[in-house]
Amino acid sequence: MIAIADSGSTKTEWCLVEKIGQIHSRCFTPGMNPYFQSEEQMTAMIQQVLYPQWTGLVIDAVYFYGAGCAFPEKNVLVEKAIHSCWSVPVEVNSDLMAAAHALCGTxxxxxxxxxxxxxxxxxxxxxxxxxxxxxxxxxxxxxxxxxxxxxxxxxxxxxxxxxxxxxxxxxxxxxxxxxxxxxxxxxxxxxxxxxxxxxxxxxxxxxxxxxxxxxxxxxxxxxxxxxxxxxxxxxxxxxxxxxxxxxxxxxxxxxxxxxxxxxxxxxxxxxxxxxxxxxxxx
Missing domain, CATH: 3.30.420.40 (ATPase, nucleotide binding domain)
Structure with a gap:
């Protein structure tokens, strides 16, 4: 099962997807923007708001797209926040790449x-x-x-x-x-x-x-x-x-x-x- 996140500065939509493409569940949390938030702030949100909703679920990878995620040094902060709860591969991309993947596909x-x-x-x-x-x-x-x-x-x-x-x-x-x-x-x-x-x-x-x-x-x-x-x-x-x-x-x-x-x-x-x-x- 993979997790996909689409994040703006005000809210983030998270979606758990089975390998066959079926949606397991969706949830919303406050937004994560590494341009405006510290690693500590994002980590606290993940641990306090998201993790309790997914406790006990097996997640294989996280694909995170967000505003403020256009620079590698900022993306690392998001990766570390997610890794505080799940030791799985994490890929962080910009909201523009989210548009490209969602609209154009391949x-x-x-x-x-x-x-x-x-x-x-x-x-x-x-x-x-x-x-x-x-x-x-x-x-x-x-x-x-x-x-x-x-x-x-x-x-x-x-x-x-x-x-x-x-x-x-x-x-x-x-x-x-x-x-x-x-x-x-x-x-x-x-x-x-x-x-x-x-x-x-x-x-x-x-x-x-x-x-x-x-x-x-x-x-x-x-x-x-x-x-x-x-x-x-x-x-x-x-x-x-x-x-x-x-x-x-x-x-x-x-x-x-x-x-x-x-x-x-x-x-x-x-x-x-x-x-x-x-x-x-x-």
Whole structure:
């Protein structure tokens, strides 16, 4: 039996999978991000929250994918935390590799993430061949929840959206210009704060100015990221993430504009990861 983990900064989904590909169980724990957490903090979480749920189970290997797991020196911290409970092979990869494995499997394709942040790569079925740096929500992250929220707030405060819509937005979330600036510039995790407004965009997607806001951000993601990959017009373009999933009607229009081949559009990578390991471990 193997364990697969898909981790963000706020939560981790763990899935135990039998060798024949059947799911034994799923559970959730707080997120593990070695960029923000120490080895001691992650070890405590594993020992106190995850291990009690899996006591007595025989686990042969752990495949961990997570935000902040793009550097070997950080990945070692995750390995050590897991090894504190299970002396088994542990493989740690980035959330981008999770997208590649879940969406492309063993085929060549372009794998994209559109969630709170955004990312992408050209994957050849075995490894990432090219990657355009996402640069974060200040310099990049086009199409992400954080950027969509940033654009929504900016357009409201600069009177670029209908006045009635701006008023509804501010009242719905009980916002003031001062509270917005406080959260964005002085409080931690402004990207999460900005992304929290995405449901408002989804609810008002029938408003032309809202539709255009989302469309332009997706257009920028495709133009500044996907179109930069060698052979982008030859391979399917896949997406994972809540923003891609809930706004896929807009996303498909942008892909059509650039004559790109749409691939899978999934809300989360776990089901694709299970299929991937079922295939590669046969």
């Amino acid at each position: 085929d060549t394709g372009i794998a994209c993430i559109l969630g709170t942040g955004s990312n992408s790569c050209l994957y050849d079925g075995k490894e990432v061949k090219e990657q355009i740096s996402p640069l974060g929500f200040i310099l990049g992250d086009e199409g992400s929840g954080a950027v969509l929220g940033k654009l929504l707030i900016g357009d409201c405060l600069k009177r670029q959206l209908p006045a009635s819509l701006c008023q509804e937005f501010m009242e719905t979330y009980q916002l003031t210009p001062a509270s917005i600036l406080e959260h964005v510039y002085k409080k931690p995790f402004p990207n999460r704060y900005l992304a929290s407004f995405v449901p408002f965009l989804k609810e008002h997607l029938d408003v032309e100015s809202v539709f255009q806001l989302v469309y332009r951000s997706f257009d920028a993601f495709i133009r500044r990221n996907v179109m930069q990959y060698t052979g982008h017009d030859r391979y399917p373009v896949h997406f994972v993430g809540s923003v891609a999933f809930y706004f896929q009607s807009v996303l498909r229009q942008v892909l059509e504009k650039y004559e790109l081949t749409p691939g899978k559009i999934e809300k989360a990578p776990m089901d694709g990861l299970i299929l991937y390991y079922n295939k590669v471990r046969k």
